[in-house]
Amino acid sequence: MSLIVQKFGGSSVADAESIKRVAKRIVDTRKAGNDVVVVVSAMGDSTDELLDLAHEVAPIPAPRELDMLLTAGERISMALLAMAIKSMGYDALSFTGSQAGMITDARHGSARIVDVTPGRIRDALDGGAVAIVAGFQGFNRDTMDITTLGRGGSDTTAVALAAALAADICEIYTDVDGVFTADPRVVPQARKLDRISSEEMLELAAGGAKVLYIRAVEYARRHGVTLHVRSSFNNNQGTIVYNTEFVDPNGEIVEEPIIAGIAADLSEAKITVVGVPDVPGKAAQIFKIVAGANANVDMIVQNVSGVATGVTDISFTLPKSEGQQTLTALTNDKELVGFSSLQYDDQIGKLTLVGGGMRTNTGVSAKLFEALFLAGINIEMISTSEIRISVVTRADTIQEALRVVHTAFGLDTDDEAVVHGGTGR
Amino acid sequence: MSLIVQKFGGSSVADAESIKRVAKRIVDTRKAGNDVVVVVSAMGDSTDELLDLAHEVAPIPAPRELDMLLTAGERISMALLAMAIKSMGYDALSFTGSQAGMITDARHGSARIVDVTPGRIRDALDGGAVAIVAGFQGFNRDTMDITTLGRGGSDTTAVALAAALAADICEIYTDVDGVFTADPRVVPQARKLDRISSEEMLELAAGGAKVLYIRAVEYARRHGVTLHVRSSFNNNQGTIVYNTEFVDPNGEIVEEPIIAGIAADLSEAKITVVGVPDVPGKAAQIFKIVAGANANVDMIVQNVSGVATGVTDISFTLPKSEGQQTLTALTNDKELVGFSSLQYDDQIGKLTLVGGGMRTNTGVSAKLFEALFLAGINIEMISTSEIRISVVTRADTIQEALRVVHTAFGLDTDDEAVVHGGTGR
Numbered sequence: 066m067s068l069i070v071q072k073f074g075g076s077s078v079a080d081a082e083s084i085k086r087v088a089k090r091i092v093d094t095r096k097a098g099n100d101v102v103v104v105v106s107a108m109g110d111s112t113d114e115l116l117d118l119a120h121e122v123a124p125i126p127a128p129r130e131l132d133m134l135l136t137a138g139e140r141i142s143m144a145l146l147a148m149a150i151k152s153m154g155y156d157a158l159s160f161t162g163s164q165a166g167m168i169t170d171a172r173h174g175s176a177r178i179v180d181v182t183p184g185r186i187r188d189a190l191d192g193g194a195v196a197i198v199a200g201f202q203g204f205n206r207d208t209m210d211i212t213t214l215g216r217g218g219s220d221t222t223a224v225a226l227a228a229a230l231a232a233d234i235c236e237i238y239t240d241v242d243g244v245f246t247a248d249p250r251v252v253p254q255a256r257k258l259d260r261i262s263s264e265e266m267l268e269l270a271a272g273g274a275k276v277l278y279i280r281a282v283e284y285a286r287r288h289g290v291t292l293h294v295r296s297s298f299n300n301n302q303g304t305i306v307y308n309t310e311f312v313d314p315n316g317e318i319v320e321e322p323i324i325a326g327i328a329a330d331l332s333e334a335k336i337t338v339v340g341v342p343d344v345p346g347k348a349a350q351i352f353k354i355v356a357g358a359n360a361n362v363d364m365i366v367q368n369v370s371g372v373a374t375g376v377t378d379i380s381f382t383l384p385k386s387e388g389q390q391t392l393t394a395l396t397n398d399k400e401l402v403g404f405s406s407l408q409y410d411d412q413i414g415k416l417t418l419v420g421g422g423m424r425t426n427t428g429v430s431a432k433l434f435e436a437l438f439l440a441g442i443n444i445e446m447i448s449t450s451e452i453r454i455s456v457v458t459r460a461d462t463i464q465e466a467l468r469v470v471h472t473a474f475g476l477d478t479d480d481e482a483v484v485h486g487g488t489g490r
Numbered sequence: 491m492s493l494i495v496q497k498f499g500g501s502s503v504a505d506a507e508s509i510k511r512v513a514k515r516i517v518d519t520r521k522a523g524n525d526v527v528v529v530v531s532a533m534g535d536s537t538d539e540l541l542d543l544a545h546e547v548a549p550i551p552a553p554r555e556l557d558m559l560l561t562a563g564e565r566i567s568m569a570l571l572a573m574a575i576k577s578m579g580y581d582a583l584s585f586t587g588s589q590a591g592m593i594t595d596a597r598h599g600s601a602r603i604v605d606v607t608p609g610r611i612r613d614a615l616d617g618g619a620v621a622i623v624a625g626f627q628g629f630n631r632d633t634m635d636i637t638t639l640g641r642g643g644s645d646t647t648a649v650a651l652a653a654a655l656a657a658d659i660c661e662i663y664t665d666v667d668g669v670f671t672a673d674p675r676v677v678p679q680a681r682k683l684d685r686i687s688s689e690e691m692l693e694l695a696a697g698g699a700k701v702l703y704i705r706a707v708e709y710a711r712r713h714g715v716t717l718h719v720r721s722s723f724n725n726n727q728g729t730i731v732y733n734t735e736f737v738d739p740n741g742e743i744v745e746e747p748i749i750a751g752i753a754a755d756l757s758e759a760k761i762t763v764v765g766v767p768d769v770p771g772k773a774a775q776i777f778k779i780v781a782g783a784n785a786n787v788d789m790i791v792q793n794v795s796g797v798a799t800g801v802t803d804i805s806f807t808l809p810k811s812e813g814q815q816t817l818t819a820l821t822n823d824k825e826l827v828g829f830s831s832l833q834y835d836d837q838i839g840k841l842t843l844v845g846g847g848m849r850t851n852t853g854v855s856a857k858l859f860e861a862l863f864l865a866g867i868n869i870e871m872i873s874t875s876e877i878r879i880s881v882v883t884r885a886d887t888i889q890e891a892l893r894v895v896h897t898a899f900g901l902d903t904d905d906e907a908v909v910h911g912g913t914g915r
Contacts, residue, residue: 081543081546081547084547085547088547115566118506118566118570119569119570119573121506122506122509122510122513122570122571122573122574122577123573123574123576123577124577125577126573126577127572127573127576127577127582129583130569130570130572130573130576130582130584131569131573133565133568133569133572133584134565134566134569134570134573136565137562137563137565137566137569138562140558140559140561140562140565141540141543141559141562143558144544144555144556144558144559144562145543145544145547145555145559146547147552147555147558148544148547148548148551148552148555148556148559149547149548151548151552151555152547152548152549152550152551152552157552157555158554159555159558164634185634209589209610
């Protein structure tokens with residue numbers, strides 16, 4: 066008998082029919098002799114609808130009250146799911162984040178988990194019930210208030226519960242068959258991966274892959290939780306996200322591929338600080354200002370200094386949503402830094418290749434650059450880590466870049482993936 | 491400085507605009523220097539929508555999960571109300587039934603309040619905030635589960651909090667201007683009452699008046715809470731429901747009127763047990779069977795026994811919703827009781843006159859019967875208490891009966907009442 070944590074996103078429980086289908090799947094897992102803990106998101110678009118209501122009554126909703134409001138969403142889906150399972154003749158009990166022991170700090174809207182005390186979940190399992198837990202929500206012990214974990218919070222809830230309960234596996238149900246070599250909506254020849262290391266998964270997620278949230282993968286990696294990303298629309302085997310090494314059915318350790326997958330990201334913008342005096346400490350000064358504006362810098366490139374002029378340019382990328390506040394902060398300190406002007410470019414795209422095998426294989430960059438060159442796509446910035454290469458191109462070339470690089474690295478398959486609509490949280 | 495509890499029903503917070511209007515009213519009360527505790531129902535029809543969803547996923551939803559589901563409704567309205575107040579520059583904090591200390595027994599769907607421990611509400615008030623509390627919901631200490639109080643639960647929450655906090659008054663906001671001498675939708679000449687005793691209010695509610703729930707009035711009476719029933723659509727003075735005696739501004743005790751109001755009820759049916767052997771103990775036997783079917787009997791009439799036949803008929807009224815189960819139970823024991831047949835009549839209406847002054851005034855029944863006789867309306871059953879007379883007539887004559895009796899007792903006014911749509915819970 067295994068203990069399985071199953072997480073279902075909003076698109077999997079969007080209406081009564083979907084809820085009954087998910088209930089059936091949970092009952093099947095239970096029938097097979099497993100203990101089951103289910104983490105569920107709010108139904109379909111209900112979170113966005115609640116957010117809209119909040120903004121109708123208050124221009125800037127109070128964070129404590131916004132958390133109180135949004136947590137109503139999972140309360141609805143989890144109760145419906147529990148009653149659907151019970152009406153199929155299997156015991157089920159729903160629990161709020163607070164009842165499930167998801168203890169967090171007090172940062173409303175983006176709380177961090179500080180402790181997980183799933184006593185009531187353990188009792189429910191011992192009593193033979195399926196435990197249904199609200200994703201995304203927690204409880205702060207000092208303020209006695211309800212908190213939420215922010216976007217992707219339900220994945221994090223599932224992983225944290227799996228870790229605290231020492232579950233055998235944490236299944237993340239989604240609207241695709243698993244993790245793909247590239248987004249199958251852009252690259253129809255993308256291939257589903259049977260397995261990927263959590264390190265590779267982290268780099269892909271950081272590179273823009275939407276299938277899992279970085280935070281949940283990080284948590285899983287830190288606590289040794291094995292994930293199984295799979296579709297809620299069929300019973301196909303999905304993608305295993307493993308932590309140490311992957312052992313095949315014959316007991317052989319399977320080597321990591323050179324390239325596991327490719328991700329694209331259109332959510333970033335580039336700021337170029339023009340005419341920075343080429344003296345020590347200027348870069349530190351600039352990025353201290355940027356950090357003060359609460360911006361999350363991704364890639365940084367400093368041009369070779371012009372010897373004649375004594376000035377240089379520094380470019381960096383950051384989320385578009387943080388662009389304005391960063392420009393304002395830099396402009397305020399223009400005199401102090403002594404740069405001549407700022408350029409803002411939100412028409413960039415980032416392409417990221419990830420593969421654990423890069424560590425021991427050379428020539429990956431060369432093959433990447435050649436593929437892009439042959440397609441006439443210009444590279445504007447480059448950044449690398451041990452198992453990753455990212456390049457910045459024009460935004461309107463990013464889909465074409467994804468396809469040609471996917472082909473160049475031999476990742477194409479003949480089978481087209483089936484993609485369902487909707488995203489969870 | 492007074493402590494005021496204000497209760498707003500679902501129709502008062504049906505959408506963003508209504509919520510902002512209610513927030514404005516609360517802020518006005520706070521500005522006037524009062525401490526304010528607000529009890530709020532779920533928005534508009536949202537409870538019914540959640541119930542519909544529940545029945546779509548489960549034919550008979552599990553009671554614990556149904557309570558978990560329905561309590562999402564007030565969570566939404568209370569959080570929105572709190573953020574609307576905060577955005578007007580006044581502090582506000584929302585609390586679930588559990589956080590507000592509404593401790594109940596474990597009867598899901600119809601829990602009774604066993605204790606009220608409003609420590610966090612007191613703290614919020616001491617800190618200068620308006621406390622917004624979810625109506626209708628509570629918490630059981632033994633099971634650690636969320637409960638609901640059943641229909642009218644939000645009124646009960648408001649009264650129970652007013653009692654526990656020793657509030658100066660409990661204001662019940664509704665879609666009419668107060669308690670009327672009769673339903674103004676049926677009797678346009680109905681007059682708003684400035685005051686009514688809780689005893690009279692109880693009898694009117696039991697007689698079918700919808701403005702307040704019996705349970706909340708009972709609780710207010712038992713704990714000495716003064717209610718003020720008023721409209722959320724204007725600032726008019728409503729109706730004071732007082733407990734001991736009403737003292738006017740000159741310090742004079744005001745006498746109770748002979749007739750305070752008239753109520754009509756079309757929700758009952760009549761069952762007649764025909765041919766019951768006229769021997770001692772048969773009535774007891776019949777009503778033991780009826781009680782066993784969980785029916786709430788209202789009026790009972792036993793015909794004069796036929797000396798020649800040795801049999802009699804027994805009629806009683808009960809809620810239509812309990813008719814079928816009662817007929818089945820009686821039929822099952824037909825041999826045992828020895829009656830000959832059952833008649834079921836769901837086309838009856840009940841008219842109830844209420845007035846504390848009846849105690850010391852004669853001739854009320856005579857005037858009632860004459861008014862109905864002159865209008866050609868037949869009386870089928872009669873029941874009386876110290877301050878009430880109820881008669882059963884045909885259902886299709888009940889509105890006419892209400893109007894002629896209202897006129898006969900001199901209750902008509904020239905001003906027509908303004909009635910807004912919707913009902914709360």
